[in-house]
Amino acid sequence: MSCFRISHSAFLKMVGDTPLLKLNGTRETSHFSMYAKLESCNPTGSAKDRPALGMVFDAIRSKAISKHTIIVESTSGNMGIALAHVCARFDLRFHAVVDWRTPDIALELLEAYGAEIDVVQRYECRENDHVRARIRRVQELLRSEPCAYWPNQYGNPWNPKSHYIGTMPEITRSLGAAPDYLFVPVSTCGTIMGCATWLRDHGCHTRVIAVDVIGSGIFAPSVGTRSIPGMGASGPPELLNSAFVDDFVRVTDNECVISCRELLDNEGLLMGGSSGAVMAAIHKHRAKIASGSRCVLIFPDAGDRYLKTIFDDEWAAGFLRRP
Ligand SMILES: Cc1ncc(COP(=O)(O)O)c(C=O)c1O
Numbered sequence: 412m413s414c415f416r417i418s419h420s421a422f423l424k425m426v427g428d429t430p431l432l433k434l435n436g437t438r439e440t441s442h443f444s445m446y447a448k449l450e451s452c453n454p455t456g457s458a459k460d461r462p463a464l465g466m467v468f469d470a471i472r473s474k475a476i477s478k479h480t481i482i483v484e485s486t487s488g489n490m491g492i493a494l495a496h497v498c499a500r501f502d503l504r505f506h507a508v509v510d511w512r513t514p515d516i517a518l519e520l521l522e523a524y525g526a527e528i529d530v531v532q533r534y535e536c537r538e539n540d541h542v543r544a545r546i547r548r549v550q551e552l553l554r555s556e557p558c559a560y561w562p563n564q565y566g567n568p569w570n571p572k573s574h575y576i577g578t579m580p581e582i583t584r585s586l587g588a589a590p591d592y593l594f595v596p597v598s599t600c601g602t603i604m605g606c607a608t609w610l611r612d613h614g615c616h617t618r619v620i621a622v623d624v625i626g627s628g629i630f631a632p633s634v635g636t637r638s639i640p641g642m643g644a645s646g647p648p649e650l651l652n653s654a655f656v657d658d659f660v661r662v663t664d665n666e667c668v669i670s671c672r673e674l675l676d677n678e679g680l681l682m683g684g685s686s687g688a689v690m691a692a693i694h695k696h697r698a699k700i701a702s703g704s705r706c707v708l709i710f711p712d713a714g715d716r717y718l719k720t721i722f723d724d725e726w727a728a729g730f731l732r733r734p
Contacts, residue, residue, distance in 0.1 A: 422500060425454045426464050427577040431585035431707070434678055440697055443704040446590070447680070448582055451713035455489075455496045455520070457683075458711040461577050462601055463493035465569035466562040467501065476560050481506055483552050483559045485545035487598075487640050488517035489712055490564050495524035506559070508548045510541040514640065516716050540645045565599050566649045574605025582606075582707050589615035591704035594660075594693055596622045596685035597629055598642055600651040602709060607655035621659040622685075622692040624667065630659045638664045638730070639684035641711065658699075660692035665731055667691060671714060671721045681714035684721060 429452040434445040450458035470476040481504040484494055491507035498505035507521050510531040521528055529548060536544040546565075553559050564570050583589050589610060595603040600621075607619045626635035627643025629651065637643045647653070662670075671687030674680050689708045693700075700706065720726050 423464070426460045427453070428581060429453060431582060432680075434708075437677065439694065442702040443591075443697075443700045443706055445693065446582075446586065446705065446707050447682075447686070447710045448578065448707060450578075450709065450711050451682070453493075455492045455524075456713055456716070457489040457493060458574075458578070458602055458709070459489040459493040460496070461573035462564060462567070462570040463490060463497050465573035466564070466567050467494070467497045467503075469567075469569050470560065470562065471501070476503070478502060479558050480504075480560045481556060481558050483508065483549050483556075483561050484564060485542065485549050486564075487541075488513055488716070489641055491526065492517060492520045492524065494562070495521050495526040498526075499524050506552060508545045508552070510536060510545055512541065512640070514716060514720065516719070517640075542645060564601065570599055570601030571605035571608065571650055574602050575609045578602065578709070579606040579609035583613075583615075586705060586707070589613070589617045590707040591616070592618050592620060592700060592706040593709070594620045594622055594689045594696075594706065595709045596642055596688050596711060597651075598644055598648070600629070600648045602711070604650050604652065604655060606709075611655060618657040619655065620692070620696065621656045622689050623659060623661050624688060625661050625663050627661075630661065639667045639688065640716075641683070642667075642685045642688060658696075660696050662688050662691040662695065668721050668727055668730060670694075671717070672727065675714070675722070680710075681722070682710050683712035683714055683717055685712070686710035687721070 430449050432447045436445050453460035482498050483506045485508045495505050506527045508529045511533045531544045531548050549561055597603055603621055610617045623629050624637050624643045626637040628646045629644050667684045667687040670690040674682050674690055714722055
């Protein structure tokens, strides 16, 4: 018998079944329709609630962890907040390894859920590779703490699987059919791979378009600075099989900021940086989209985590003016 006595079923019901909202669009996008999958409606406000729950449940089920385990994960914010929530429910200690760029609001949320926080400093991030620096710290913690367990969102099959069993069938159910296009922002590639695999397994015609930021090395060798939390990676992620991705669109950090602010003006939606990236990408891609198509856009989180940056007029003006 498991040592975890919490009822799983009520908790499971809280995650997923997020709304699919039809967007108004603009004159330039009037030849197709757009629907946003609002992942901010998950319990801690992001798509990461799905893989966090999947990874911890799997570890409990397979007895990889006990009630004495300390869960340790590298995170830019959302995965940490989601794991902190799941761990709090199961009375598990959670140790989040973040880096110096993690916004204060994410640190405050981690603290509120009772996470222990380890911040990797700027000078420790060689070649601007924050993820590698965070993973180095995770591995140090695993060596020094025998009770530590690393779910490893970068390679854990439950990252894509949570989207395979949840996100994509939900979208298809809401629309009544698979969409013609699916636009997905990428980092670990858990979301895009889970959705793309479901579409392929179910013989759907949907074109899957990855949205990445310039400066990320997922689809191009060049690596530079990136300012939008949760997006991009320094190289192709372990979970990515690019044969499942039909096309990719790369956008600048500035385009993400501008599109987030336009989303608020045009649709009344306060969405996070990667949702702005997806919006910018569909505008860039619009000439390739056939008339009458139905496009689904994954919006991974909401804009309340970006009030001091993207939605702060002074911050945005300074950011957009930088050389
Ligand atoms: C806000 C946001 N957008 C997009 C992504 C990318 O999702 P994935 O890691 O599944 O590729 C993340 C991942 O952390 C995120 O936090």
